[in-house]
Amino acid sequence: MTTLKNDTFIKALLKQPTDYTPIWMMRQAGRYLPEYRQVREQAGSFMAVCTNPELACEVTLQPLRRFAFDAAILFSDILTIPDAMGLGLYFTEGEGPKFKNPIRTATDIEKLPIPDPEIELRYVMDAVRLIRKNLEGSVPLIGFSGSPWTLATYMIEGGSSKNFAKVKGLMYDQPALMHQLLDKIAQSVAAYLNAQIAAGAQAVMLFDTWGGMLSGDDYREFSLYYAQQVRSLLKTEIDGQRIPTILFTKGGGLWLEDMAATGYDALGLDWQTDIGQARARVGDKVALQGNLDPMALYAKPEVITEKVKTILQKYGNGSGHVFNLGHGILPDINPEHVKAMVDAVHEHSRIYHSIPQ
């Protein structure tokens, strides 16, 4: 393993002193970059890029050539696990991800295999290995997975959903069956993330995109419990190096205390949550990642700089903050505006790290 040239991101997640606040961006490898659109067009589809380790590596590295991001994130999809379970992931223009064979019956759940990441998800592990090699230790590589609850919603609904009628119908009417499904997914997610760690991921993040659709009680029972299960199964030390873990629940701002008690090193914050208040609530237990409104990148660069300064100021002095958007960047954002954000974070965060903690 190469020694990291820039370990600011890892240190911030572990709340160790850094010189400045590190930044990366959800969907930093993506459609807002013309060089990404070119690769995707040549490959023919999003999944063709995901499943080809060379292409996945190339698009992972693209944003790092433009911007001074402090971490790379594996280019992949949150739905690779259900695809490996045999549900048949595909994408339709404008409608997002879909499954050919969604979960419909108790038998479907019974028969669901737990994939072997080095077999059915080999293309992901090969991408991780290739990206690690090509990064040459410049910045750490983040691995990730969808959360058990979020994967279950797509697996039952068969795709994106506005109301989550099917998955909630099952949850409310047959909670035991729902738990059986979530338990199986949690085991698969843990195996998948452990394989990414073994292949070279230096931090891992669990994306709970749809946990925020639940009531507080249901969130704890059906989403957070399984996020914690995953955490408890993760091997977070490799060759003497700690692998920090991040939990992100979109719409989870009300439940930060519960999330902070699960053992993850850091919580991702959506942009609705005030990061100053979040730090006051849970900042002694976890690092915080976030949380500029992705839509703020539509504004002029000088406005973006001001918004960045506000978030840095709200977090305040000391380590434990990784700057990010509160959700993924949108495809029609001007890359120059991303540069304004990255530069503002690096320039204006140093004052918060100059005081010994």
Place this chain on the structure above:
Amino acid sequence: MTTLKNDTFIKALLKQPTDYTPIWMMRQAGRYLPEYRQVREQAGSFMAVCTNPELACEVTLQPLRRFAFDAAILFSDILTIPDAMGLGLYFTEGEGPKFKNPIRTATDIEKLPIPDPEIELRYVMDAVRLIRKNLEGSVPLIGFSGSPWTLATYMIEGGSSKNFAKVKGLMYDQPALMHQLLDKIAQSVAAYLNAQIAAGAQAVMLFDTWGGMLSGDDYREFSLYYAQQVRSLLKTEIDGQRIPTILFTKGGGLWLEDMAATGYDALGLDWQTDIGQARARVGDKVALQGNLDPMALYAKPEVITEKVKTILQKYGNGSGHVFNLGHGILPDINPEHVKAMVDAVHEHSRIYHSIPQ
């Protein structure tokens, strides 16, 4: 004015003692009822029902014939004001509301008229008068409007939006222009609600459907400030009767303290917010309305009863709770399941009102 035979809803909003917890349901007049679907089909469209006072009255009364709801709510749409401003509201199947002439320029905002509710929105006032007459004082009638922020989002986006790119672009890049628009809408909303009150609405509710898409700071500046403007302009006493006011921000659970400081009598809660925690935070200042997950109505009646009991128990002893869903009922819910909810609220809430406060 007729004396109310059942004023439980009004009393609960004013935190006066009641015998049981009152209940009504967002979208209680709607597509889940076959008798509603029949009226709508005959009328030809949703707007044809809204703009015909006799039909609007008929569908408003329909759910009260089936269920022991403690309030009626005017059948209308949250977007009648921008329609009356000349934006040309229309509905497309599966895509929701749209505007023919969305706001595009500063001149569009400049030219926007403040509608006279008794002229351009006469059909709404006629419906209010007719419903009041036909209710014969059985239960109170709720009037409503979309919030200034929520109306602005539709007016700028031209319809529903996933990312609110246009409205947020304007907000971040030209905040002064955004404030100009919101100020004009707030004046229109206040005039509209005051006209509904004058026509007979006995409580009014402001629906802030999209406030939850904002960061906390932006919510206070662009949504809540104008909800408070509206509140300050409302005439909330008529013929010696108090007209209680309700503010509902979907996704607003993080900001209840700010919402409770605006002068509204009650806050609507979405289902993500724990009503017990909400009461602990703001229950000394405001009544609370909510907040069963609308999707819980997919469950078996006995499960629904248990979920109702949990919410009643979380709110606890004393007045100040109006039971409701956390958002509108979905079109494919079995009406028998609504009955299970209404009956459970009435049956299981009496124990919380038997202790003198």
